[in-house]
Amino acid sequence: MFRVPDKVVARLSLYRRLLSALAAENVEYVYSHQLAKAAGASAAQVRRDVMIVGFTGSPTRGYEIRELIKAIGRLLDAADIQEVALVGVGNLGRAILAYFAGRRPNLRIAVSFDKDPAKVDRVIHGCRCYPIEQLQTMVAERQIDTAIVAVPADQAQHAVDLLVGTGVCGLLNFAPVRLRVPPSVFVEDMDLTTSLEKVAFFARRQASLQEQQR
Amino acid sequence: MFRVPDKVVARLSLYRRLLSALAAENVEYVYSHQLAKAAGASAAQVRRDVMIVGFTGSPTRGYEIRELIKAIGRLLDAADIQEVALVGVGNLGRAILAYFAGRRPNLRIAVSFDKDPAKVDRVIHGCRCYPIEQLQTMVAERQIDTAIVAVPADQAQHAVDLLVGTGVCGLLNFAPVRLRVPPSVFVEDMDLTTSLEKVAFFARRQASLQEQQR
DNA sequence: ATATAATTGTGATTGTTTTCACAGCGTTAG
DNA sequence: CTAACGCTGTGAAAACAATCACAATTATAT
Numbered sequence: 130m131f132r133v134p135d136k137v138v139a140r141l142s143l144y145r146r147l148l149s150a151l152a153a154e155n156v157e158y159v160y161s162h163q164l165a166k167a168a169g170a171s172a173a174q175v176r177r178d179v180m181i182v183g184f185t186g187s188p189t190r191g192y193e194i195r196e197l198i199k200a201i202g203r204l205l206d207a208a209d210i211q212e213v214a215l216v217g218v219g220n221l222g223r224a225i226l227a228y229f230a231g232r233r234p235n236l237r238i239a240v241s242f243d244k245d246p247a248k249v250d251r252v253i254h255g256c257r258c259y260p261i262e263q264l265q266t267m268v269a270e271r272q273i274d275t276a277i278v279a280v281p282a283d284q285a286q287h288a289v290d291l292l293v294g295t296g297v298c299g300l301l302n303f304a305p306v307r308l309r310v311p312p313s314v315f316v317e318d319m320d321l322t323t324s325l326e327k328v329a330f331f332a333r334r335q336a337s338l339q340e341q342q343r
Numbered sequence: 344m345f346r347v348p349d350k351v352v353a354r355l356s357l358y359r360r361l362l363s364a365l366a367a368e369n370v371e372y373v374y375s376h377q378l379a380k381a382a383g384a385s386a387a388q389v390r391r392d393v394m395i396v397g398f399t400g401s402p403t404r405g406y407e408i409r410e411l412i413k414a415i416g417r418l419l420d421a422a423d424i425q426e427v428a429l430v431g432v433g434n435l436g437r438a439i440l441a442y443f444a445g446r447r448p449n450l451r452i453a454v455s456f457d458k459d460p461a462k463v464d465r466v467i468h469g470c471r472c473y474p475i476e477q478l479q480t481m482v483a484e485r486q487i488d489t490a491i492v493a494v495p496a497d498q499a500q501h502a503v504d505l506l507v508g509t510g511v512c513g514l515l516n517f518a519p520v521r522l523r524v525p526p527s528v529f530v531e532d533m534d535l536t537t538s539l540e541k542v543a544f545f546a547r548r549q550a551s552l553q554e555q556q557r
Numbered sequence: 558a559t560a561t562a563a564t565t566g567t568g569a570t571t572g573t574t575t576t577c578a579c580a581g582c583g584t585t586a587g
Numbered sequence: 588c589t590a591a592c593g594c595t596g597t598g599a600a601a602a603c604a605a606t607c608a609c610a611a612t613t614a615t616a617t
Contacts, residue, residue, distance in 0.1 A: 130548065136604075138544050142537040146519065160564070169521045173606055176566065188564040189614045205544050213543065224438035228535055236543055275546040277539070298553075299546020301539055305360065307383045313553070315545035317538050321442055324531050325427070325491070325515055326356040326419060327349055329450055331529035332489040332513020333421050334344065339512075339527070348574075374594070387576055390595065402594040403583050 133181060138205065140178050143168050145201045152194050160191035212239035214273045214297070216288045217280035218248050218258050221303055225279060226254035238277070240267055244284075261288075268295045275299040282306045347395060352419065354392050357382050359415045366408050374405035426453035428487045428511070430502045431494035432462050432472050435517055439493060440468035452491070454481055458498075475502075482509040489513040496520045 147167045151159060161179070162172040179185075179192065184200035186192035215222055215238050222241065229238050243249065244261045251258050259267060268276075276297045280288050285304035292300065293310055300316045302308055305323075308316055361381045365373060375393070376386040393399075393406065398414040400406035429436055429452050436455065443452050457463065458475045465472050473481060482490075490511045494502050499518035506514065507524055514530045516522055519537075522530055 130552075133544075134604080135541055135545070138541050139534075139537050142540040143521070143534070146536070147521075162564090167521065171606065172564095173567095173608095174604095176564095177605080180566065186565060187614090188566090188612045189562095191564070205540060207543070207547050211543055211547060213539070220438040220441040224434040225535065227434040229539070232536070236540065274550040275539075275543045296550075297546070298549040299542040299544075301542045307357070307361075307381065313549055315542060315549065317542045319533060319535075319538060320353075320357070321439065321533075322360070322446070323353050323356040324533060325443070325489075326450065327352045328513040328515045328529060328531045329421070329425055329427065329489045330347075330352050330419050330513075331349070332511070333425060335512040335527055335529065336488040336510075338344075350574075376594090385576070387578095388574095390597085391575080394596065400595060401583070402581080402596090403585090403592095405594070 133204070137178055137181055140168065140170065140174070141182065141201050141205060144175070144178065145198055145205070148194050148198050148201075152198065157194060158187075158190045158192065159194055159197075161186075164192070206235060210235045210237070211275065212237065212271055212273050214239070214264075214268055214276040214292070215241040215256070216243075216261070216264070216276060216278050216292070217284075217303075218243040218245075218253060219279065219281075222277075222279040223253055225277060225303075226256050230254040230256075239271065239273070242267075261291075264288075264291050265295045268292065268297060273297060275301075277301045277303070278308075279303045347418070351392055351395055354382065354384065354388070355396065355415050355419060358389070358392065359412055359419070362408050362412050362415075366412065371408060372401075372404045372406065373408055373411075375400075378406070420449060424449045424451070425489065426451065426485055426487050428453070428478075428482055428490040428506070429455040429470070430457075430475070430478070430490060430492050430506065431498075431517075432457040432459075432467060433493065433495075436491075436493040437467055439491060439517075440470050444468040444470075453485065453487070456481075475505075478502075478505050479509045482506065482511060487511060489515075491515045491517070492522075493517045 144164060147164060161175040165172040165175045182200050182204045184197055213236065215225060218241050226238060238256050241256050241258045242261045242264045243258055248258045249260045274297055276292045278285055278288055278300055282304045285306050286308060289300065289308050289310060293314055298314045300308065300314060301319060302316055303319050305320055310316060358378060361378060375389040379386040379389045396414050396418045398411055429439060432455050440452060452470050455470050455472045456475045456478045457472055462472045463474045488511055490506045492499055492502055492514055496518045499520050500522060503514060503522050503524060507528055512528045514522065514528060515533060516530055517533050519534055524530055
């Protein structure tokens with residue numbers, strides 16, 4: 130099983146969404162440069178990425194959209210349904226639930242956990258909340274390998290230890306801390322603070338650049 | 344003004360948080376390898392990054408924490424307060440407000456906008472919500488250059504056009520679409536769907552790898 | 558039938574980011 | 588006073604990612 134760089138996976142996910150939108154408008158074929166424009170990438174990049182999924186287009190028609198969507202799915206998606214666990218059903222956790230509610234049926238947040246008894250047993254955006262004590266049993270039972278961490282920073286490592294101990298090997302982390310995990314576990318950090326500081330930094334640079342020009 | 348790669352900015356933001364935590368415990372000095380471990384980076388990387396901020400440590404003591412924090416601030420932070428606008432006060436927007444409420448006083452979400460009259464004029468997590476019609480006036484008046492986009496996908500481009508038209512040149516985008524902006528505008532995409540698919544992909548790979556080994 | 562035009566697939570190249578490796582330097586120990 | 592240690596700062600190398608550029612391909616027009 131050859132290595133796929135994570136940037137490529139991210140772009141393929143985006144391409145697929147764009148392709149689905151086109152398919153919904155009954156467009157049948159798309160050229161690399163069209164897809165590139167929609168995705169904010171170069172045409173060469175799109176062709177390279179498509180090459181990685183092992184799909185091939187026609188020099189005259191471009192890529193057949195429905196087939197390309199399937200090909201991307203064969204690489205990205207599980208054969209069956211892949212369930213995701215959410216830990217932490219606070220403001221952010223609920224927003225995440227709302228966001229994913231009913232999106233992709235074969236990649237869905239199946240269970241959530243919280244330590245607050247007020248949340249336990251409630252069904253929020255179609256997902257039942259369990260007490261954190263049941264995390265290991267439930268995750269093991271459902272063979273969940275992917276989880277979203279949306280607990281406060283000081284509880285994140287503990288939650289992750291529980292998850293990893295039960296076999297979870299993919300984490301989407303919203304807590305503003307670096308998680309300690311074995312190298313076999315993939316962590317994607319969604320660090321709002323860092324991202325905002327990044328944007329603020331470049332915005333300020335650009336603003337002062339424009340001021341200089343005047 | 345020399346170029347700073349955006350990955351470096353992200354790491355510096357992280358280092359600063361880690362350093363602040365150490366400073367709070369009255370630690371005075373830190374070695375590159377210690378900071379590296381906490382940040383999940385290599386020691387050489389930390390030293391390179393510190394080099395970029397133009398700070399220098401001692402071969403025997405390492406970096407003086409309080410001074411390094413200041414040095415990072417001189418690069419990353421605005422001289423005065425930098426205000427941020429939030430567009431879209433739905434589930435996600437409110438979670439973002441809660442997340443940043445009272446975090447960093449000189450980088451704060453000062454105003455929010457929504458088209459829903461039910462939200463207008465309410466103060467949510469310390470931030471007043473204005474009708475979207477007032478966006479351009481308010482943003483121009485307060486000279487805001489940084490904004491967070493948390494509206495549904497189909498409204499994102501319109502919101503961004505308004506923002507960019509008023510001089511905003513840094514965007515943190517939560518809408519699952521590619522924004523069309525002039526090249527002078529910096530966009531950081533927080534694409535939950537893509538990130539989750541990425542994590543799910545690598546989790547699945549790892550899981551099937553471990554299965555193979557058995 | 559043949560020429561034309563536009564696109565794909567990909568080796569080669571370029572550019573960027575990370576790591577290596579070591580000189581130089583305070584501090585400490587003998 | 589000298590040696591040894593373990594760190595920083597950084598040129599050089601390696602690894603990684605994106606782009607270029609062009610042969611191969613196939614529909615269309617003549």
